[in-house]
Amino acid sequence: MTAPTQAPAAAPQTNAHIDPAAQVTGAGFVPVQTRSERPRSFDPEDFGAPTGREVNWKHTPVAQLKALFETSPVNDGVETTVSHTQYVRPALAHGAAPRGEFFTPEDIVSAVAWQGASDALHLSIPADEEVTEPIVVQIDGKGGRADAHLVIEAGRHSVSTVVLRHTGTAQYAQNVEIIVRDGAKLKLVTVQQWEDDAIHASAHQARVDRDAELTHIVVSLGGGIVRVNPNLELAGTGSEGYLYGLSFADSGQHLESQVYLHHKGAHTTGDVLYKGALNGASAHSVWIGDVLIGRDAVGTDSYEANRNLVLTEGARADSIPNLEIETGDIAGAGHASATGRFDDEQLFYLQARGITEDEARRLVVFGFLTEVIQRIGIPSVQDELLAAVEAELAAVDPQAVLGDREAAQ
Secondary structure, three states: OOOOOOOOOOOOOOOOOOEOOEEEEOOEEEEOOOHHHOOOOOOHHHOOOOOOOOOOOOOOOHHHHHHHHOOOOOOOOEEEEEOOHHHEEEEEEOOOOOOOOOOOOOOHHHHHHHHHOOEEEEEEEOOOOEOOOOEEEEEEEEEEEEEEEEEEEEOOOOEEEEEEEEEEEEEEEEEEEEEEOOOOEEEEEEEEEOOOOOEEEEEEEEEEOOOOEEEEEEEEEEOOEEEEEEEEEEOOOOOEEEEEEEEEEOOOOEEEEEEEEEEOOOOOEEEEEEEEEEOOOOOEEEEEEEEEEOOOOOOOEEEEEEEEEEOOOOOEEEEEEEEEEOOOOOOEEEEEEEEEOEOHHHHHHHHOOOOOHHHHHHHHHHHHHHHHHHOOOOHHHHHHHHHHHHHHHHOOOHHHOOEHHHHHO
């Protein structure tokens, strides 16, 4: 295995910083065509500070993330507690398995988090054990900087749910390494309910082994800049991956997810659904979805979709789906993206049944967003998030919500 503090052997050997949008060759700059070709490294210096022109940073306010481009000399920005301490194993230093079993940073912030987190929190679910209650990892921001690496390991044929809950404020660079062993079922829910000035950039990398299943859910409601990028590899035959997300961006918020689903094993199943709502001037959401069906991934069934509801003027949603297929022997594959205004026909339908206009608008938006929450399958978490969405909607001025007809005028 490559030493964890060194760049992997596959990293390009050049005198220039790694640009994820291009590789340096004798012929000049050759654009990287797919997500899988992006260089990786454990060393932040191999990436260099982003300029905003790189393919994986072009939609991100990089200037406001500058604090996360260097390791923190004092790593005390957050306080972490775990609800079920019996699943906490000794912290993992660099080079201690299973840390780094397959995780390799894809950008400078992830490399910073790797180097800055000298000890990684290790959650391990024993083989064949079914955990009936969610294991909650509470991450409270204390106002400072923090680098973190979490390893979540689901043993063979285990069943468990882990909830990462982020509150308070911090400048937080985070890696989450997820290993789902043969036959295991893991559900991971990461909830971002930071204060308005928080900055959070997180790289989630997951490997799902033979006949195993991972459901990964991202819910981003709070924070100034929140960037959670899940990378899921369906490595084993018959493995399944379900990637769901929900965001509600208010004025001044930037909420982002760059999703990568790699079908590597045969007869794998993948489903991606992210939904977002935006309210207020300068509200901004970014979703980039990359699906790669590899040459050995025969019998694959995969679909990804992103839906965005822009409620007011001045809000912006960037949505970019990408699908790459390297084998012709698949069960099915597709992708879709839609960004639009409030549906006037739905509003008319509800008003025709005696519901007031303001309540009808609230119901339509609420119904649009709750589809993702209902897939969590944990009543206590669902109730809490539904209440949080209700609170977001309560702050929306119904008269400022633009419908399709108004937007066309």
